[in-house]
Amino acid sequence: xxxxxxxxxxxxxxxxxxxxxxxxxxxxxxxxxxxxxxxxxxxxxxxxxxxxxxxxxxxxxxxxxxxxxxxxxxxxxxxxxxxxxxxxxxxxxxxxxxxxxxxxxxxxxxx
Amino acid sequence: xxxxxxxxxxxxxxxxxxxxxxxxxxxxxxxxxxxxxxxxxxxxxxxxxxxxxxxxxxxxxxxxxxxxxxxxxxxxxxxxxxxxxxxxxxxxxxxxxxxxxxxxxxxxxxxxxxxxx
Numbered sequence: 001x002x003x004x005x006x007x008x009x010x011x012x013x014x015x016x017x018x019x020x021x022x023x024x025x026x027x028x029x030x031x032x033x034x035x036x037x038x039x040x041x042x043x044x045x046x047x048x049x050x051x052x053x054x055x056x057x058x059x060x061x062x063x064x065x066x067x068x069x070x071x072x073x074x075x076x077x078x079x080x081x082x083x084x085x086x087x088x089x090x091x092x093x094x095x096x097x098x099x100x101x102x103x104x105x106x107x108x109x110x111x
Numbered sequence: 112x113x114x115x116x117x118x119x120x121x122x123x124x125x126x127x128x129x130x131x132x133x134x135x136x137x138x139x140x141x142x143x144x145x146x147x148x149x150x151x152x153x154x155x156x157x158x159x160x161x162x163x164x165x166x167x168x169x170x171x172x173x174x175x176x177x178x179x180x181x182x183x184x185x186x187x188x189x190x191x192x193x194x195x196x197x198x199x200x201x202x203x204x205x206x207x208x209x210x211x212x213x214x215x216x217x218x219x220x221x222x223x224x225x226x227x228x
Contacts, residue, residue, distance in 0.1 A: 099217060
């Protein structure tokens with residue numbers, strides 16, 4: 001069963017706009033991670049947030065985590081055409097445990 | 112791709128034939144994973160390894176076996192390939208690397224596209 005579920009499944013925006021993707025999960029976690037996958041490529045790690053953290057930033061990325069709602073969001077600000085990719089959340093129930101991935105959000109940024 | 116290679120990158124085979132996919136890392140990470148990716152299912156874990164000769168099953172392990180005789184290599188074998196095993200297979204690494212602290216981040220290889228006819 002999928003631990004993480006992303007919403008929406010697909011998102012299309014114009015360059016310069018912000019993109020927000022959400023992830024919900026079912027069980028307690030130690031960490032939640034976001035990955036990006038360009039078409040035909042492997043996944044690339046974007047950011048990791050631990051269960052005792054509420055928000056993390058990395059460049060144009062902002063991730064929030066609400067453990068009471070078992071949800072996370074990924075915000076990409078000032079999007080670019082190069083941000084077009086699939087974005088996956090993944091959860092780890094303990095540090096060092098395997099990850100469970102959601103089905104991903106397909107983001108299209110139109111120039 | 113963090114020093115991870117997968118071979119072959121593409122393979123077409125026939126039902127009933129054995130297939131072995133190789134994942135090779137140069138990072139000395141302790142943990143290695145095999146996933147398959149299919150439309151509508153995201154990434155699903157097949158098998159993983161926490162060290163040499165230490166492997167365990169993931170959520171979709173039926174029809175697959177693995178071996179890890181060296182830190183750097185993790186082999187995935189389909190004993191008798193079936194059409195349902197047509198997929199893209201990804202290897203990933205994480206954990207402790209030589210001279211580094213522990214990381215939960217997983218680093219992925221480029222993938223192997225397998226077609227079983």
